[in-house]
Amino acid sequence: MVLITLVRDYIDRMLHDIPGMKVLVLDPQTVGMVSVVYSQSDLLRKEVFLVETMDNASSSRESMAHLKAVYFLRPSANNVQKLRRQLAMPRFAEYHLFFSSILKVPQIQILADSDEQEVVQQVQEFYADFCAIDPYHFTLNIQNNHMYMLPTVVDPPGMQGFCDRAVDGIASVFLALKRRPVIRYQRTSDVAKRIAQETARLMYEQESGLFDFRRTENSSLLLVIDRRDDPVTPLLNQWTYQAMVHELIGIENNKVDLMGFANIPKDQQEVVLSSVQDDFFRANMFENFGDLGMNLKRMVDDFQHLSKSSLNLQSIGDMAKFVSNYPEYRKTHGNVTKHVNLVSELSRIVEERKLMLVSQTEQELACTSGQAAAFEAVTSLLNNESVSDIDRLRLVMLYALRYEKESPVQLMQLFNKLASHSAKYKSGLVQFLLKQAGIDKRTGDLYGNRDLLNIARNMARGLKGVENVYTQHQPLLFQTMEGIVKGRLRDADYPLVGNHFQQGRPQDVVIFIVGGTTYEEARSVALYNAANPGVRFFLGGSVVLSSKRFLEDLGEAQRISKSSTII
Template sequence: MVLNSLVREYIGRMLQDISGMKVLILDSQTVSIVSVVYSQSELLQKEVFLVELVDSMSKEPMSHLKAVYFLRPTSDNIQNLRRQLANPRFGEYHLFFSNILKVTQIQILADSDEHEVVQQVQEFFADFCAIDPYHFTLNLHINHMYMIPAVIDPPSSQNFCDRIVDGIAAVFLALKRRPVIRYQRTSDVAKKIAQETAKLMYEQESGLFDFRRTETSPLLLVIDRRDDPVTPLLTQWTYQAMVHELIGILDNKVDLRNVGTVPKDQQEVVLSSEQDAFFKANIYENFGDLGLNIKQMVDDFQQIAKSNQNIQTIDDMAKFVNNYPEYRKMHGNVSKHVTMVTEMSRIVEERKLMLVSQTEQDLACNGGQAAAYELVQFLLKQAGVDKRTGDLYGNRDLLNIARNMARGLKGVENVYTQHQPLLFQSMENITKGRLRDIDYPFIGNHFQQGRPQEVVVFVVGGTTYEEARTVALHNAANSGTRFILGGTVVLNSQRFLKDLEEAQKIARSSILI
């Protein structure tokens, strides 16, 4: 159930089984899929000396290289391949696709290989971006479509749903599981995606999903972002979520070009729990503890730097040269984290975020009222109480009211992180077998026998790093049910409001029409 390891294994198999110098050819989406699990230096170790995009390749012949294509099986990609096979630039062609190929697509490729340069065609099911062990995204640019009724823009709506179904299918093919499927009753888009996913898994490609049965079937739960519109709007105070909220993370990369005077080699940095030990240890730490840990990292580095200054013998010099790559890597890492924390501190001070966050948390956790601006009114229309399933504010259910009162009486450890996303409540209900059938119906005649041991929650409209943290902490603390969280994008407040604005524009124009 560790997604980034599965994708990494796919890419590793793809590259290591082909000996010699290689060019890796990707599309705009598989670039993201590969980049979050493999660094450039690791690709180089696999003898990948060039990376190109399938739709913007040079025409220079390179017959000494073997071409490894890793593409989504879209009609555009198939047509690009058809044209490139007609005039082959490379000595060999190895074709890998991130999802299920249609028979017609295989036939097009076979007919196009007149020069017989294609050595293999395989499906490697990695049609999703595994940004963390238990968190994946589809990076959908038209994310606002989940708020638009399908009748307004049928082609875009169908493309949106098709991409989601493809991504979910690839996750379960990678996990070698076929789930029972449930969805949020109040969401038409969640229902549609659940139905189409079930149709693919149980009818169209039933043979492909015919894996060895487990004692309890895994669960796929499809929910709608509008069930919890609060979580994406809150100021964040844990490391990963805070970086995304204040600076921005895309495919585990942070753009620092607009942050002060940053050296060229630090203008885009990788923030990956798999490649950065300090980030892995501090990914969910709050801002205060993070500051202390950064200081300790700087102190440790200064001690190493001082010892390297005391080079007096040939042996000292030899040790320094041997350790220099590690020393330089450590220097880059220290610089990266200090730069980000310094920038975030500046933003917190400039925007008075500690004061703002206290108010936000009070509104979110203690039932305050939002200001009645036009955008907020549209949000209420999109995600008001009649559109939601869960008890978002913990004030419908007597048990939740009691919990909130107890929390108020005992006080909280940190007033800036009182909020728990609605997902926490849903996960708790799943693990305790209390997720109501009336609110989250099953698709077809497939019901859950016992409590699921493996659950994939897919959020149409996007996930947040606060929710990813909730999932990771649950998985670390529990030996029972394991969760994976996925969504159409990874949201921060800016992206969520932008999607809301785009949906509002389309809604207005459709009314005018």
């Protein structure tokens, strides 16, 4: 479980060593960090009887001298100031302060000066400044994610905060892993370069003592890349369970909000999809929609069999056995209901938006060449009244990314048709995407048509056929992982920071995507790790993207660029 285990161990240590009744105080960021790895029942077992947010703790004046307070916070200036005010008028018997990243010396001094009543028992750094949503996948949940599309040379407001948050999160991952990596970045991305250089400065200069871990035979690697090098992956509809739920409904910190959907019971309006807590989800999170349906049917059949046996209680012994198994029975019942509801909603949305029809064309645009046929297919879908505005926009974007240099006249025809059919279409958004992530801006071989090896690989895939037309796309990240393992990552495209060099094949590799990851990429990483036990890849990013979030970020960056002279 790697990343999840690392964060859980930190929280275990926080709570285990403090006996008695406790309150856990969190900020908006650490709420997510804790909730993805720790359940409410886990907290109760550690004698945590109350969870408060930092804002509530600041506004409340109610004395709780019978409780010990465990604070787990990001070391932000805002949090330190709030904590300073709370320590001036303490509500709790004891204060145990834990910070998710490196605390600066002036901040420690502020806290020491504020503790006039000597209620602070300890101040520690526990490096969990990231949201471990899966064993090899983490996110930083950065709200102003569109910042990565603005040029760093202008240094727009918020850019330094964006980069600082990325550096803190990346550093925390390596501190938790107890590694100091060699650092590389995507040459064509100013923001990737900036984050890589600032991370190197932190690890090798400012806090070199913290990162002075025992040398290992194979060095670790941090590769910082830019979302714009692969704009195709976040634009595609998804057909594997976890990715599909996020694309069509939305997952935030492993929680799915079903409140706005009809026919969902009240106790199922917010559900958790966790590979740690849910056996069915762990077994099926990477399965395609067809196989998922068959596996769900087997789960329902097994539960029906269990339900029938529970009704056939013949003796006191039978009843005693059922009562002892009742919590597991209830858990299974809730799990069955949850997954049936989710798959039912996914099926409804697929039918409503005609996504099987749309997705087939999307996959062809992403995976096969043929400009004339692609133009005809996209035109046909633009004329189809059943196709939604967002699906029309994504189709034109996918066509534009693939054929921007081949058919400017036909591309303009699609722009005009899109504008006339889709009321929500923001004028110039496709052109802005090309300006951000067109062929002249990209480093990698996105369509496998530049490099002879990739051309041969694509031909081989074509000859063998694909298992499922809806899941044939392979993110560019897969090529990047293979390039790292086989030593084919070109220094000219992915330079090293400083005088450090890669010694042999790295054992632990963190790939950080500025601008966000996708669940399709997380699946590629998990499957690659399972098939290649000699190396561990970890995937992280500023957010987890759906096509909706990617387009929102694009639109916000376009708005800022129009209202200023930044771009």
